[in-house]
Amino acid sequence: MVNNLLKYSLIFIVAVLLQVLVLNHILILRMISPFFYLIFLLLLPYDTPRAMLVLLGFILGLSVDTFTNTLGVHTAVCVLIGFIRPGILNKISTRETRESVSAPRISTMSLNWFIGYTTIFVTIHHLLLFMLEAFTFQGFFFTLMRAVLSGILSIMLIVISQFLFFRK
Amino acid sequence: MRNLFRLILRYHHVFLFLILEIFSLSLVVSYNNYQNAKFLTSSNGISGYFFENFAGVFQVFDLKKANTELAEENAQLRTALQHYQLRSSNNSIQSYQSQRNPLISMTRDSLNKIVYFFTTARVINNSVNQRHNFLTLNKGRIQGVKPDMGVVSAGRVVGLVTNVGENYSTVISILNERWKLSAKIKRNDFFGSLSWNGKDYRKVQLNEIPYHVPVQNGDTVVTTGFSSSFPEGLEIGIVSEYSLGSGSNFYKIDVNLAVDFRSIVQVALVENRQLKEINKLESLNNDGK
Numbered sequence: 001m002v003n004n005l006l007k008y009s010l011i012f013i014v015a016v017l018l019q020v021l022v023l024n025h026i027l028i029l030r031m032i033s034p035f036f037y038l039i040f041l042l043l044l045p046y047d048t049p050r051a052m053l054v055l056l057g058f059i060l061g062l063s064v065d066t067f068t069n070t071l072g073v074h075t076a077v078c079v080l081i082g083f084i085r086p087g088i089l090n091k092i093s094t095r096e097t098r099e100s101v102s103a104p105r106i107s108t109m110s111l112n113w114f115i116g117y118t119t120i121f122v123t124i125h126h127l128l129l130f131m132l133e134a135f136t137f138q139g140f141f142f143t144l145m146r147a148v149l150s151g152i153l154s155i156m157l158i159v160i161s162q163f164l165f166f167r168k
Numbered sequence: 169m170r171n172l173f174r175l176i177l178r179y180h181h182v183f184l185f186l187i188l189e190i191f192s193l194s195l196v197v198s199y200n201n202y203q204n205a206k207f208l209t210s211s212n213g214i215s216g217y218f219f220e221n222f223a224g225v226f227q228v229f230d231l232k233k234a235n236t237e238l239a240e241e242n243a244q245l246r247t248a249l250q251h252y253q254l255r256s257s258n259n260s261i262q263s264y265q266s267q268r269n270p271l272i273s274m275t276r277d278s279l280n281k282i283v284y285f286f287t288t289a290r291v292i293n294n295s296v297n298q299r300h301n302f303l304t305l306n307k308g309r310i311q312g313v314k315p316d317m318g319v320v321s322a323g324r325v326v327g328l329v330t331n332v333g334e335n336y337s338t339v340i341s342i343l344n345e346r347w348k349l350s351a352k353i354k355r356n357d358f359f360g361s362l363s364w365n366g367k368d369y370r371k372v373q374l375n376e377i378p379y380h381v382p383v384q385n386g387d388t389v390v391t392t393g394f395s396s397s398f399p400e401g402l403e404i405g406i407v408s409e410y411s412l413g414s415g416s417n418f419y420k421i422d423v424n425l426a427v428d429f430r431s432i433v434q435v436a437l438v439e440n441r442q443l444k445e446i447n448k449l450e451s452l453n454n455d456g457k
Contacts, residue, residue, distance in 0.1 A: 049181070050181035051181040066214075070300065071196075076195075
C-alpha cells in the first residue's frame with residue numbers, strides 16, 4: 001500500500017514535470033504538441049475507488065493548469081476522464097483480468113489492448129481539451145486537426161514510455 | 169432523510185464528479201470573461217521555482233542568439249545616445265523629438281521629464297503552442313514589477329504583465345487570443361488593432377485599417393502611444409501579406425513578428441511613471457458619461 005502510494009506519487013510528479021518543463025515547449029509543424037501527463041490516470045490500479053479517480057483527476061488537471069496558465073481547462077477534462085475510466089474499463093476488459101492483475105500494463109495485458117485503451121482516453125481527452133482551450137467554434141476544423149494530430153503523438157509517447165520505464 | 173444519506177453515500181463519486189466538474193468549468197468560463205485569472209497562475213512560488221531552475225537547461229541553445237541581439241541593441245543605443253548628447257548641447261526642444269530611436273526619444277515628455285523607465289528580467293517559462301500563451305519572468309513585486317507594465321525584447325513588443333507574485337510575474341504574450349494591442353503603420357500613421365488568430369506563432373493580424381490607406385508588403389508596424397504601457401513607435405513586425413475581403417471596408421493584414429517567440433531569453437520591462445495620473449484622468453471621463 002505504502003509502496004504503491006510512493007510509486008504513483010512518483011509517476012504523478014514525473015508526468016507533470018515532464019509535461020510542463022519539456023513537452024509544453026514542443027511544437028511540430030506549428031500545431032502539434034503532445035499532452036503526455038494523462039498517462040498518470042491511465043496507469044492507476046483497477047481497484048482505485050471511483051471517488052479517488054475523480055479527485056486525482058482534479059489534482060492532476062489543476063497542477064498542469066497552474067503551470068500553463070490555463071486555469072480550469074485541463075482540470076475539467078481530467079475530472080471527466082477520471083469519472084468515465086471505470087465505465088470504459090468495464091467495457092473493454094473482463095472481470096477476471098481486472099481481479100487477477102492489479103493495473104493496466106502492456107506486460108499484463110497485450111500491446112494491442114494497451115494501444116486501444118490509450119487511444120480511447122487520449123482521443124476523448126484531446127478533443128475536449130482543444131475545444132475547451134479554443135472556447136469557440138470558429139476555426140473548428142483547425143482545432144480538430146490539431147487535436148487529432150497531437151493525439152497521435154501523445155499515444156505514441158505513452159506507449160513508448162511503457163517500454164522504457166515499466167518493463168518487467 | 170436516511171434514504172437521502174444512503175443515496176449520497178452510494179453515488180458519492182457522482183456527486184464529487186459533478187461538484188468538481190462544475191467548479192472547473194466555472195473557472196474556464198470566468199477566465200474567458202475576465203482577461204486573466206486572479207489566482208493559481210504561474211507567477212506563484214512553486215511553479216516559479218521549477219521554471220527558474222530548469223529554464224536554463226533549454227535556454228542554453230538560445231544564448232548565442234540572445235548575446236548577439238543584446239550586443240546589437242547596445243550598439244544602437246550607444247549611437248542614439250551620442251546623437252542625443254550632441255543635440256541636447258544645442259538645448260532645443262525639437263532636438264530630441266526628431267530622434268529616430270523610440271527607446272530614447274519617447275521616454276521623455278515635453279516638460280523634459282522622464283516618463284518611461286526600463287528594467288530587465290529573465291524569461292523562465294514561455295510557450296507558443298497554445299491559443300493563450302503566457303511568459304513567466306523571474307522578477308516580481310519585491311523587485312518592483314507591477315501589473316500593466318509593458319514587456320519588450322530588444323526594443324520590440326513581447327507582451328504585458330498581468331499577474332505579479334512575490335518573486336515572479338506572468339506576462340500575457342502577443343500570441344494570446346485574449347489580448348489586443350493598438351498598432352499603427354509607421355509610414356503613414358494609420359492605426360488599427362493587433363491580435364492573434366491562434367494559428368501561426370510567427371504571424372499576428374492587424375485589423376481595422378480602412379481600405380483607402382496605402383499598405384505595402386514590408387511596411388513596419390509599430391506601437392501607438394494609446395495603451396500607455398508602451399512608448400510610441402516600438403517595433404512589432406513587418407507587413408507580410410494583406411488582402412481586402414470582398415465587400416469589406418477593412419484590410420486583413422498579416423504581420424511577421426519581429427521577435428522570435430521561441431527563443432526569448434532576456435526582456436526589458438517598461439514602466440510608465442505617469443500611468444496613475446493617466447488612469448485617474450481617464451476614469452474621470454468615464455464617470456462623466
